[in-house]
Amino acid sequence: MERKLGGKSLKGKSVRKSKTTSKAGSKSVLKKKTRTQSPKQSKIAPLRGTSSRIMPGDIGRTSHQHRFSRSFFYYAMGAVALAVGAVYLVYQETFADKAIYAAHDMTTPVAKKLAPQVAISGPFAEEFKQAQMVGFQDKISFWSSYIERNLEGRKKLLTLAMGQKIDDIAPIIPEKYNCTTFVETVSALARSQTPDDVVKNILAIRYRGGQASFENRNHFPESDWIPNNQEARILKDITGEVASSAGVSAQVEKKEIDRGKWLSEQVKHNRLSRNLASVVSKDWSTPVDAKVTYIEIGKMNAVMDKIPSGTILNLVHKNDGVHPVLITHQGFVIRDGSQVLLRHASTGGRIRTNDLLSYLQNLVRQQKPHSKWPLIGIHLDQINDSASPNNFLRESM
Numbered sequence: 001m002e003r004k005l006g007g008k009s010l011k012g013k014s015v016r017k018s019k020t021t022s023k024a025g026s027k028s029v030l031k032k033k034t035r036t037q038s039p040k041q042s043k044i045a046p047l048r049g050t051s052s053r054i055m056p057g058d059i060g061r062t063s064h065q066h067r068f069s070r071s072f073f074y075y076a077m078g079a080v081a082l083a084v085g086a087v088y089l090v091y092q093e094t095f096a097d098k099a100i101y102a103a104h105d106m107t108t109p110v111a112k113k114l115a116p117q118v119a120i121s122g123p124f125a126e127e128f129k130q131a132q133m134v135g136f137q138d139k140i141s142f143w144s145s146y147i148e149r150n151l152e153g154r155k156k157l158l159t160l161a162m163g164q165k166i167d168d169i170a171p172i173i174p175e176k177y178n179c180t181t182f183v184e185t186v187s188a189l190a191r192s193q194t195p196d197d198v199v200k201n202i203l204a205i206r207y208r209g210g211q212a213s214f215e216n217r218n219h220f221p222e223s224d225w226i227p228n229n230q231e232a233r234i235l236k237d238i239t240g241e242v243a244s245s246a247g248v249s250a251q252v253e254k255k256e257i258d259r260g261k262w263l264s265e266q267v268k269h270n271r272l273s274r275n276l277a278s279v280v281s282k283d284w285s286t287p288v289d290a291k292v293t294y295i296e297i298g299k300m301n302a303v304m305d306k307i308p309s310g311t312i313l314n315l316v317h318k319n320d321g322v323h324p325v326l327i328t329h330q331g332f333v334i335r336d337g338s339q340v341l342l343r344h345a346s347t348g349g350r351i352r353t354n355d356l357l358s359y360l361q362n363l364v365r366q367q368k369p370h371s372k373w374p375l376i377g378i379h380l381d382q383i384n385d386s387a388s389p390n391n392f393l394r395e396s397m
Helices: 011-037 063-104 125-132 136-149 151-161 179-191 195-206 221-231 239-245 259-268 274-280 297-306 356-366
Strands: 235-237 251-257 288-296 312-317 327-336 339-345 351-355 375-383
Touching: 125 136, 136 151, 136 179, 136 327, 136 339, 136 351, 151 195, 179 195, 179 327, 179 339, 179 375, 221 235, 221 251, 221 288, 221 327, 221 375, 239 288, 239 297, 239 375, 251 375, 259 274, 288 297, 288 312, 297 356, 297 375, 339 356, 351 356, 356 375
Parallel strands: none
Antiparallel strands: 235 375, 251 288, 288 375, 312 327, 312 375, 327 339, 339 351
């Protein structure tokens, strides 16, 4: 069909163009065939982007040889890179990290600077090696979780005190924990570099001056356990610091602790023999004044993110003049990501981990209306790492 543009026919031009194209196409085909059939006479330049330049004398080299050369080059470069990396790692382990720690006097539990690596053997070798790989706060989390979840591990712990004799009716390591023995045992494990240190550290925490006897046992948290461990620099009251960091004020509750009256109640209910009570009754005849700092229970939301992981939390009640103590329960604050937990031994010896805020709210809800002995707040203590006796943890403050 003939087309026109501006009155002129395009038929002739189309035909001529088609013929020209056909001739050019046949010429390129012929040219291509000629090159394929006579490679020795070819003077085609090498394609751009090839890894090696083809010279006149290289015409006989095969592509396989070129690939082998490139592969050898890449393997050689990879081997060099691995060797450089290995040298760098050795340098970091041997010199660089030590220089950094020395320059900054790092006392916080970082993965590279932890408790000194000591030789460990025996049934607890693997557990203590794992504990040495984490910082002190994480040791508290590690050992508290170990006792909570590992029933066989609890039995193994009992072997650490075998053959040890003390002048007290309480076992050094119990088969069934209460809130205080749980805190003491976990704290002692965290402070120990080897299994041989555990009993020594339990006695240091449980008894005044580490002298194991019934009369030296820290029976009362307010008048014995907390102040005696503070004096020994095992414990530090951080309640005021945590409150201040959250913009709230810490309060103080006071009470006269009548240990003689408590002693007679233990005898009356057959929890203690008269002979043992008579040994210590003279020293316990005078009441002791005790005071406890606390953060009000209604302000827990404000301070929740300021409590360091591994902190010992104590529940503080109002002084009603009837009950013998102010502090009724102890446990560990454990931070797990965004969660703030309480790990503790509950009534009956069961060890549990609860959401801290929910646990406290439940306690308040369960109180009788207008209770004369209400839960009023929490007292916070930080356990000290025996490896650095003058350095308490400051990581989460």
